[in-house]
Amino acid sequence: MGFNEKIRGNAIVESDVIIGVLDTGIWHESESFKDEGFGPAPKKWKGTCKGGQNFTCNNKLIGARFYSSSDSAKDVIGHGTHTASTAVGNLVKDVSFYGLAQGTARGGVPSDRFAAYSVCTADRCKSYDILAAFDDAIADGVDIITVSLGASSAIPIAHDPIAIGSYHAIQKGILTTNAAGNNGPIGGTVSSVAPWMLTVAASSIDRGIIDKVVLGNGRTLVGNSVNSFTSNETGFPIVEGKDVRNKRYTEVQAGHCEDLCIDNDAVKGKIVLCDELTGTVEARRAGAIGTVLKNNILAFEGVSEVLPLPAITLRDEEYNVVKSYMNSTKDPRANILRSEIIKDDFAPMVASFSSRGLNKFLPEIIKPDISALGIDILAAYSPVAPITKSAEDKRCVRYTLLSGTSMACPHAAGAAAYVKEMHPDWSPTAIKSSLMTTAWPMNNTSNFPGEYAYGSRHINPLKAIDPGLIYEASKEDYINFLCMVFDEADVRLISGLNWNCPTSFDKGSPKDHNYPSLASVVTPTIPFNISFHRTVKNVRLSNSTYKAKILPNSEVDIKVVPKVLSFNSLNEEKTFDVTIVGKALQVGSYVSSSLIWSDGTHNVRSPILIST
Template identity: 60%
Template sequence: MAMSSFLLVVDITVILMLCISHCHGAVEDDRKRGHCFISTFRYASITFYTQIGPVIGNDRDCSVENYLIKSYKRSFNGFAAKLTNEEAKKLASFKEVVSVFPSKVYHLQTTRSWDFLGLNQTVKRNATAESNVIVGVLDTGIWPESDSFSDEGFGPRPKKWKGACKGGQNFTCNNKLIGARAHHSDSARDMEGHGTHTASTAAGNNVVNASFYGLAEGIARGGVPSARIAAYKVCSGILCLSEDILAGFDDAIADGVDLISVSLGLEIPVDLYQDPVAIGAFHAAEKGVLVLQSAGNSGTTGFQSVSSAAPWILSVAASTTDHLFVDKVVLGNGWKTLTQGFSVNSFSLNRTKIPLVYGLQVTSSCDEAHARACYSYCLNKTLVKNKIALCDVMNGVNAAYDAGALGLITKYQVENLSFVVPLSAITLSSEDYDLVISYHNSTKEPKAERLRSETIKDKFAPIVASFSSRSPNAFVPDILKPDISAPGVDILAAYSPAASPSTTTTDPRRVKYNIISGTSMSCPHVAGVAAYVKTFHPHWSPSAIKSALMTTGHINPVKAIDPGLV
């Protein structure tokens, strides 16, 4: 019953975001201490100007325009504005207002995968229809010069496209990347790499000889290489604000995209009334635009961790593919070779034995727990430099790198998951890690040799990644989420050369293609498949496409074209 009333109200909702900051006047201090709010109105005829007067009362030192931050006009009516807590409460008391709630900070939920899904290069395609599909991506922006977004061989932009290229200075769109907008900065250029990675996963071109320092070498491509891309920058760093997310939805829907991929979410689930992704996606669904969202990376916290709960959103979990990146550690006396450590190691140590040091024994002045974990203020740089550090948790990697370590050995908290880090690192099982500790403690001059990563086949794939968020959602327990799983572990895709592949700011490496894991990576896989299905069924509704994909269980692009009853 509650869900029905929500749908009825949202259908005629106007969205208002109230972001509190100061302007001159009696309530200046209150505004400085305020929060950001989102409010929804029952009637589309309600405007900012008709509602803000009774709220601000006689505070004449601030003009009405001083309150306005953002205006949403293209796909739904709404605005972002500055108010105090008291003014927000007053607005919430109006009968025309459905809800008022704080603005929130959303987080990013950071080649072979398409073959693994059965969508290889020889699969049946509808090339003409595919070139008419527009994939919208709400993320950190995009790197337009990447080969994955070249328009070589592309014809004119689809006639239905109503968007623009507003990427900022020195940013150029083309007939592949047909549109870009920046909602969190002056430029849509991707300075983090995340948005470039997700966009190329969904609809990037075929790029031969792509790899990460020789690892995962092959043809990098998206699910629909002939489709067009529109990028909406709604995040800066790893943070994405509610008001920018709503602005991205407002533009993407009006621009004429066919579907929207959203690889971001809250770390803690909230009610649908307070979720701008759910609100924006509802308006998209009304206009026939399918929205896909990453389920979240909080699976290790247990059940009720999924943050994408709206029934009109296709929520995507992360699963493995049939390849693993593994590494080897050979201990100095040849006593033990560990073959099942996980690593994306691009570094060569020239097959030399490197001295081992344990964080517990090279501490400056830390307690035992912090020393074992290699906290940044714990390591003695003189004792760590040019050595391999043993740290009980992966969080010690940056501290070891900053201390001058050549490598890191730790135990994994997440199984079957490799990381790109700024030095030669490997994660081991607790059993194997304890063996290394035993070797270190029983040897006068312990040493180890680190070998370069290699790819092996995972016969157990696909399995849901342990980090992938789980059902049920605490606010909508009757709807089981996520809806489907797709590859989200060790995914190679295009990357921004403005960012280091490890996201460590002092890492000097720059790459065109990077390996990343997360439900952020699985979401654009499903976006690519949804676009592929749409090329054969252009008139299917978002619900029909969603049903067709879910009918296949673990995502199967070819079967989704003709799934049976949807």
Template identity: 50%
Template structure:
């Protein structure tokens, strides 16, 4: 289905009860994939700039605008959400023609379709020279970080409020207390938003995190120090956030999909609640201007209130102009590596061993399994041929042929090995030109090999009557060439304003150990029964909270500094990194 034309209005407008606004923006010319997907519902966002200066309630005015398009009863039913705390606007269910009518009304800056965005998915702080005993400001506990993500698991040891006093007086937010969720003096506020879409079977209708991502980012930014943390022994050490004394305000906008209407509602609340820093590891790729970008709009109104928004750059690198979040007034964060990497070997029946990469906590105890090539196991009941099954994509493998065997797949599975897992494989081997810093967890024993080594395994399979292999548990080694910018991290230039360079800086985003939701599969694959309190994942989603914490640290010593000053201090004191696009596994 093709993308419908957006309704975009770029003109001088008059805010309701407020001053004029003139457009200063110009139209524009895998790790989890962060594409923007047009929702099939007909939810539109009507953006109207700043709140009126006379502080009148905007809700009746929004309803009145809709009544000029519908009758009174239909107007009330159409209105989904009214933004009325930090900026002016609303969301409503409209036809394309109705959206066009609203876009021509006085005071309307833009009208755009509600899009669906996705989440951009220990040692890192020490590696960047930020030790646990670094000098701390006494006002760090007065700083509040607003986390817009998939929620939080409040019982995690990373969010223990021991030693915390009551929230600072400036805090105006609330906590959605329910039978299965409560806040404390560390997590001082929590809300959830779901205006469109349906709840999943595992979703909590509360700020509680059933996905893991939000818990991970929150603990990276401000988690307490927790000793002996690991993912089943991998990454063993003390897990901690950059500013462990800071407070957290949680705004659950992802289920794991994240809609514009909810992102804007969370910004509206976070700004009014009194947060000091906003951290958002969410994005899409909006190839249009800032008027129709929910994150750009929210960050714009945040910076006008003295609040810096830190956003993930995206995981679509290394192509040019692949950066997802590029608003000039936000801090766009790319990913860099740390001095830790994980290797997962495979041993063949002829005793030869080949080194690959993954985060594999399965221990097969040297047990061997038959090998099969994905191209030799097409799912013909689904009309799949050998040319498709070789890549082990969704529904491509014949379960009767693959079950109980280690399957060799061409290329890399962006579905985290889900198809091999579905087909009952005992393990999986992926191959291709992938930089050595990209490491994933799979729902079954698996490793990623260079084409050179995978070819040798293929030759072994063709020359042996009963080829067998065993996949070893991952081991941890020092990455001596870190830090560098990994290939997956999105690059600039800014696709809307090329003269404004983006991303702004890079922070650790590869193989980061942090707290996890104990009900979420560590591989992101449904059916993976493994549950852990801490997980190791990679992406600019992990880099963003590092930068958010650094910004919080600066603000704790310089509480009167503007967002621009904090952003400048981080950018001008960082170290230069080098791209490592040609760094390959052996």
């Protein structure tokens, strides 16, 4: 992210910025949340510390609450501690996971404060708890809310507690960052679709974690896992799950290493091959010395999961190499090596598991909005929380590696808080716009529209504090937007206002909402002519001139009117129109481009996406 330890914020206001974390609670005793060097909580803070028995706050963790889902704000799951420390954790030196990924752990804004709202248990997050937490966070005086939660797929906004809660937050000047979801790489899976939230996809970090298995014939295969175990042996017997099955189960079940399907005595001291990623739990229970897992789930491509025993996940091709070797000898042996850290030159790339657009309910709004780091993220953890899914794995850690859009979301929250430090008077939409229009390029290796995977690309905090121009939306703009897409009853339900929407012919189109990206859906096989109306505000020099540049695309003709925007004062606003004319698109196809406003120093980029 280009955001190293030497970066400093606005020393005058940085400790006054407060992040609200809606999650599974917090392990308040973590080093990441100590308050050494912090003064009293900001005067604007109106919250309280109601974390339950034996729970204390301090001048860093200034507030805590829990709701009906739990009986304490103390995090026994680990998820909330991990996300909070990613957003706002202190600098903690010499952190690692059993020596892997060693370095200094640091949240995006280590000098800021935070409050924890425990709204989830291990198996549920109740809608009314989430809404209550939003109400409390707004009343308590937080500046940014981060929510690494969400439904498994998009639900109507009027039924989505995170969408409704974040709407009320933005009406009070608070930006909410929300995880995009972990149901990729299938299209149309993004669950966070409301335009007033910053929806965050997960991308790779340039530190990769790999594992190796050395076969008895000397062949070495590279795969993925976080294997912290060290073996001094040269090799162990290796068997297939079906060959060490409990006779009460089928060969297929044992081949997958399903629960209780492996015979304990038959597998002891051996490495077992499992045809499913979930087989590691059964292998550990049965007492195997290690396991080789077949990764046939595209969503887990490139992800190294913490596993409860020496293990490695291999793609089909490499997995079949192991099987071929086993068939070639009477005494197959292998050794699984401790994981290694490598440099990933292809980062940032969107994670396979990261949920993609199209936005099911609002296709004129590109979601996700942006990408942030979400693979193999090392951050604080609850020492009473399990680190794997195996009941036999009794290890306890204070820092661990996790992957998910849940890990990407607090990276974006930290970046948003940094922008808030530097510009305390900026609105939530100004902060959101600055993050979206200044993003880094991404590596895209699929035929899928990149904008559906990562929105405006990869987050760049340093650039975001000086975007040049911003796309801003007012409270009235969001009310009008609600009127465009909902009936009046739902508008009143979501907004809490007794609002009268315009008649149908006055409503306008969601594509003309003043969003930092431009998208529209067109009818297949029919030529199209689409126009967008936008307004930008000058937030840099009082006298500045920006020229429009369109990245060329032979399939469409894109015109910007006017092509030049000249500003004479700070915070001056200018409007422009973008017209896109194209030939008929086939079903399932799309056209993408970009609009860049440049003054020679700033490049204010908005993605353009037309799809059927």
